[in-house]
Amino acid sequence: MNDFDDIFNLADEQPSPIKGALLVAKPTIDDVFFQRAVILLISHDADGSMGLVLNDRSDVMLSRVVPDVNVVNDVPLYLGGPVNPDVMFFFHTLGNELIPNSMEIVDGLYFGGNQEALTRYIESGGVLEGKVKFVVGYSGWSSGQLVDEIDNGVWAVLDAHDVPVMMTAGHHEMWQWAVSQFGPRYRMWRHLPINPSEN
Numbered sequence: 083m084n085d086f087d088d089i090f091n092l093a094d095e096q097p098s099p100i101k102g103a104l105l106v107a108k109p110t111i112d113d114v115f116f117q118r119a120v121i122l123l124i125s126h127d128a129d130g131s132m133g134l135v136l137n138d139r140s141d142v143m144l145s146r147v148v149p150d151v152n153v154v155n156d157v158p159l160y161l162g163g164p165v166n167p168d169v170m171f172f173f174h175t176l177g178n179e180l181i182p183n184s185m186e187i188v189d190g191l192y193f194g195g196n197q198e199a200l201t202r203y204i205e206s207g208g209v210l211e212g213k214v215k216f217v218v219g220y221s222g223w224s225s226g227q228l229v230d231e232i233d234n235g236v237w238a239v240l241d242a243h244d245v246p247v248m249m250t251a252g253h254h255e256m257w258q259w260a261v262s263q264f265g266p267r268y269r270m271w272r273h274l275p276i277n278p279s280e281n
Contacts, residue, residue: 163221
């Protein structure tokens with residue numbers, strides 16, 4: 083297989099889709115919701131998988147959905163996936179000392195935790211930008227479904243992480259960063275149009 087044939091196939095061995103791995107949408111994905119998506123896997127086992135899109139920023143601000151909380155430093159919500167879009171999750175870099183019961187997904191990046199502690203942090207004027215990311219909805223797969231999608235070329239799996247990028251980069255910037263981690267063989271991905279028919 084030459085490099086051109088392999089442009090979308092990632093013949094190089096990929097890491098396993100375990101908790102903390104990133105799913106990077108390949109340029110050929112035809113699902114509008116997941117185009118250029120970078121998804122952080124929260125869980126992956128025999129029962130199925132759950133992940134949250136990190137780079138789909140919405141126009142809705144946090145203060146709009148939590149009117150009872152005095153949000154000093156407002157931030158946008160991100161769209162984590164098409165499942166349960168009325169449920170909100172959060173990532174943060176604050177650690178368990180500030181937000182007890184948080185689950186460390188990768189080094190320095192935590193998921194969830196005590197909501198009362200988070201509310202106190204917000205109302206005290208704690209910095210949110212780059213520190214806390216709020217996500218509504220999630221991406222879910224039934225047993226074996228995610229592995230099938232990876233085998234069928236929908237996702238590339240990445241185990242590299244850059245927490246500041248994951249917390250702050252925009253939609254295309256985060257996807258471009260993720261693609262760059264696969265090395266120069268796949269640099270052409272970064273220059274392809276979202277809609278292949280435009281090429």
